[in-house]
Amino acid sequence: MSRWEPNARGRLEQAAMDLYGERGYEQTTVTEIAARAGLTERTFFRHYADKREVLFAGSASLQELLVNALAEAPASASPIEAVAAALHAAAGVFDERREQSRLRQKVISANAELRERELIKLASLAAALGESLRARGVSEPAASLAAEAGIAVFKVAFERWIAGTDERTMGAFIQESLDELKTMAADSRA
Structure with missing residues (x-):
């Protein structure tokens, strides 16, 4: 993964929403969201405090x-x-x-x-x-x-x-x- 990824926030949001829809909120992890977006967990936490914040950002x-x-x-x-x-x-x-x-x-x-x-x-x-x-x-x-x-x-x-x-x-x-x-x-x- 490159150091800088364009539209990381949007990609994380889309990945999270897709996974929440497929698996449910409780069964989805930050690791899975980041991986689906092609990003790292660290990048996720640069944009959101936790997986709940994707829904309320x-x-x-x-x-x-x-x-x-x-x-x-x-x-x-x-x-x-x-x-x-x-x-x-x-x-x-x-x-x-x-x-x-x-x-x-x-x-x-x-x-x-x-x-x-x-x-x-x-x-x-x-x-x-x-x-x-x-x-x-x-x-x-x-x-x-x-x-x-x-x-x-x-x-x-x-x-x-x-x-x-x-x-x-x-x-x-x-x-x-x-x-x-x-x-x-x-x-x-x-």
Whole structure:
């Protein structure tokens, strides 16, 4: 193996996802992932702290994307409208990775430790959105409620999107979920 390999991170991710799909997460070792990618374990650990991180390496980027999109929402946007803008901004990233997202979710769903980590990730996203709303001047409990509702919308839309057999975008599922939330809120006032 050469000292420098192009796209090592991408190759490691692909190898890990292939092996997780073939053998299962728990039965796959870092050694096997590195070998499948044509790299060394040392290279693996330069990119990921452990085999779990392959599945969660994009969390920081997703959080940054959501927070930045929320911050860029018009000042006149309500808290939930600002969160919706952030969710729609993130949707395009997912549309480019539908099959990878399906496989990733299948791996996570099959492992209790990974499901717990996914919930922690979602809680972190909600906290970051709430903090961004507070930075926009949104008071409590509105900031936390809008952030948590937004993550619930994201979770439901994501699950429907990966289970879907049609070609609708993640953004379409997000909009449907937002519309349903608005309908439920309106019904509760009636």
